[in-house]
Amino acid sequence: MKVLRIKRPGEVELYDEPLPEVGPGESLVRVGAVGLCGSDLHWFAQGGIGDAHLNRPLVLGHEFGGTVEGGPLDGRRVAVDPAIPCGACPRCKEGNINLCPTVRFAGHGATDGGLREYVAWRTELLNPVPDGFTDTTVALLEPLGVALHAFDLGHVRFAGTVAIVGCGPIGLMTIMVARAAGVSHITAVEPLAHRREAAARCGADEVLSPEQLGGASGNDDVVFEVAGTDEAVAESMALVRPGGRVVLVGIPDQDATSFPASVARRKGLTILMSRRMKAAYPRAITLVARNAIELGPLATHFFTLSDGPKIFAVAAQREGLKTVVFPSANSLAGPP
Numbered sequence: 001m002k003v004l005r006i007k008r009p010g011e012v013e014l015y016d017e018p019l020p021e022v023g024p025g026e027s028l029v030r031v032g033a034v035g036l037c038g039s040d041l042h043w044f045a046q047g048g049i050g051d052a053h054l055n056r057p058l059v060l061g062h063e064f065g066g067t068v069e070g071g072p073l074d075g076r077r078v079a080v081d082p083a084i085p086c087g088a089c090p091r092c093k094e095g096n097i098n099l100c101p102t103v104r105f106a107g108h109g110a111t112d113g114g115l116r117e118y119v120a121w122r123t124e125l126l127n128p129v130p131d132g133f134t135d136t137t138v139a140l141l142e143p144l145g146v147a148l149h150a151f152d153l154g155h156v157r158f159a160g161t162v163a164i165v166g167c168g169p170i171g172l173m174t175i176m177v178a179r180a181a182g183v184s185h186i187t188a189v190e191p192l193a194h195r196r197e198a199a200a201r202c203g204a205d206e207v208l209s210p211e212q213l214g215g216a217s218g219n220d221d222v223v224f225e226v227a228g229t230d231e232a233v234a235e236s237m238a239l240v241r242p243g244g245r246v247v248l249v250g251i252p253d254q255d256a257t258s259f260p261a262s263v264a265r266r267k268g269l270t271i272l273m274s275r276r277m278k279a280a281y282p283r284a285i286t287l288v289a290r291n292a293i294e295l296g297p298l299a300t301h302f303f304t305l306s307d308g309p310k311i312f313a314v315a316a317q318r319e320g321l322k323t324v325v326f327p328s329a330n331s332l333a334g335p336p
Helices: 038-046 135-139 141-154 169-180 193-202 230-239 261-267 281-289 309-317
Strands: 002-008 011-016 026-035 063-069 077-080 118-122 126-128 161-165 185-189 206-208 220-225 240-248 270-273 299-304 322-326
Touching: 011 309, 026 077, 026 135, 038 309, 063 135, 063 141, 077 135, 077 141, 077 281, 126 281, 135 141, 135 322, 141 169, 141 220, 141 240, 141 281, 161 169, 161 230, 169 185, 169 193, 185 193, 185 230, 193 206, 220 230, 230 240, 230 261, 240 261, 299 309, 309 322
Parallel strands: 161 185, 161 220, 185 206, 220 240, 240 270, 299 322
Antiparallel strands: 002 011, 026 063, 026 118, 026 322, 063 077, 077 126
């Protein structure tokens, strides 16, 4: 099978490798599509993310799904949950599987991800999807789950008001979730014009560039920061009302985040850090199946494994929205 591995920062290579061995409790999945995430770009450009660093050729990609071949789910199309928690630690037992200290995650550290034709994955982490879903939609269920988890952390009241600072794919999905959840007013803040246009299409009531914030009055109940920059964090704290919540979703380039403490203290803000997601796939699948959220239009660039470094170069330019890779020559569905 074809496998795309990152060898060192900025360098990937396409390999021919045997099919993965399927262990007890696992199923073989023919990968249909893989979405590229900002964290994948960190791995490609910097050879790591946070305190995790590249120590062997690694297969990136944690937003993916495909078709099961063999086993109890034979023939079913599935979305793959990329997180493999231990299931036994206190965090797992209390339901916070996203905080498991020994979690293994696709495309991170020692665990290969989805940029290959086949993966062997724990069957219990495979989520069957309706037949009408395209491979692109299946791949984008993972970032939708991240948006759902972040929204959960915000404890947004019905008909409340929110702002989203940073309108990449997860920011746009957060707008969609907020709209589906009955939020009365959504403000989106984004420096790139094409992403501001996408934010309006996704349901934002007001779309601003950072330069238009000026002396923001700070009336929003909850603000979701989805850019990963100190500037975005400061903008989020300016937009939120006193006593409100700021949910930090973005991942900074450097392993540090700073913010104006006087503003946060004076407003008495609650600041939350969002970590991936937990048990969000059933809701994500239901939202898409009921047409409450449409993911396909967020995908704007499409590649195969043979495109190699071009995949990451195009994604890093951020000229579009979501980059999707089709590892298998016989993917069940192409671009929407």
